[in-house]
Amino acid sequence: MPLSDWLKHRRQQLAGDPAGKRTVPGGIWSKCANCGETIYQRDILENLHVCPECDHHFPPSPDEWVAALLDKDSWRQTNSNLTPEDPLGFIGRKSYKESLAAAMAVTDGHEGIMTGHGRLADRAVYLGVMDFRFIAGSMGAVVGEKVTRLFESAKDERSPVIMVAASGGARMQEGMLSLMQMAKTTAAVARHSDAGLPYISILTNPTPGGVLASFASLGDIIIAEPRAHIGFAGPRIIQQPLGEELPKGFQRAEALLEHGMIDKIIHRRDLRNELAGLLGYLAGETSSKVGATR
Numbered sequence: 061m062p063l064s065d066w067l068k069h070r071r072q073q074l075a076g077d078p079a080g081k082r083t084v085p086g087g088i089w090s091k092c093a094n095c096g097e098t099i100y101q102r103d104i105l106e107n108l109h110v111c112p113e114c115d116h117h118f119p120p121s122p123d124e125w126v127a128a129l130l131d132k133d134s135w136r137q138t139n140s141n142l143t144p145e146d147p148l149g150f151i152g153r154k155s156y157k158e159s160l161a162a163a164m165a166v167t168d169g170h171e172g173i174m175t176g177h178g179r180l181a182d183r184a185v186y187l188g189v190m191d192f193r194f195i196a197g198s199m200g201a202v203v204g205e206k207v208t209r210l211f212e213s214a215k216d217e218r219s220p221v222i223m224v225a226a227s228g229g230a231r232m233q234e235g236m237l238s239l240m241q242m243a244k245t246t247a248a249v250a251r252h253s254d255a256g257l258p259y260i261s262i263l264t265n266p267t268p269g270g271v272l273a274s275f276a277s278l279g280d281i282i283i284a285e286p287r288a289h290i291g292f293a294g295p296r297i298i299q300q301p302l303g304e305e306l307p308k309g310f311q312r313a314e315a316l317l318e319h320g321m322i323d324k325i326i327h328r329r330d331l332r333n334e335l336a337g338l339l340g341y342l343a344g345e346t347s348s349k350v351g352a353t354r
């Protein structure tokens with residue numbers, strides 16, 4: 061088959077793939093869900109999962125986030141042994157047990173968040189990275205416990221915390237136990253803050269619901285990725301009772317910055333250097349001492 065025909069066939073295949081609307085599909089070529097361009101997948105991977113054509117930010121895995129942000133070989137994962145329970149015996153369209161098994165199969169057993177510590181530009185940091193692949197990065201008891209332990213350990217070690225949020229909100233399959241994590245994580249962030257230690261929150265696409273309404277919005281500095289969707293309830297839920305069109309760009313990072321809800325929008329390629337600068341600033345260093353070298 062000539063290359064042009066193969067490309068046409070591949071484009072048709074990808075156009076009919078509903079999963080392609082949320083993620084970069086597998087294979088050598090990918091169709092960008094945002095601009096529709098067919099792109100050599102290696103170009104996207106080498107570009108930190110950012111589309112080279114339209115700048116759309118796709119979600120990296122937690123391992124890829126760690127590699128992008130931290131100094132080489134400095135990462136130590138913590139609390140990876142925590143596994144979820146099914147306290148309600150929840151059964152929806154499928155059972156919670158089945159959802160957990162499917163989510164476990166596509167992640168590395170870190171549940172909805174990977175936590176640990178390492179060094180960023182030779183500075184000790186505690187880092188949490190949520191994983192949207194695990195039941196939409198929702199916060200159940202394990203995510204809440206891991207976030208809490210992350211802040212408690214960082215407090216004990218007198219270290220800053222960086223959190224990369226990506227979540228669908230609370231994990232409804234755990235009912236009230238999920239909602240309780242909002243108060244629990246908020247208290248842990250407060251104790252870390254009371255000890256005079258900095259917390260930088262990075263909101264990626266999407267960050268709604270109970271995660272935004274607790275630890276994700278409590279950073280001393282709140283950063284968002286370009287065009288990330290950030291808001292408590294979804295636009296449709298808000299629009300229904302209002303009965304009117306929502307403004308263009310509603311709940312996007314740019315609108316939140318304009319209204320003072322976040323501090324800065326940073327492109328992924330600049331994130332590591334900017335974090336290094338911010339950590340130095342928060343540690344009280346002058347700008348001449350602040351730098352980001354691997």
Ligand SMILES: [Zn+2]
Nearest residue numbers: 092095111114
């Ligand atoms: Zn694109």
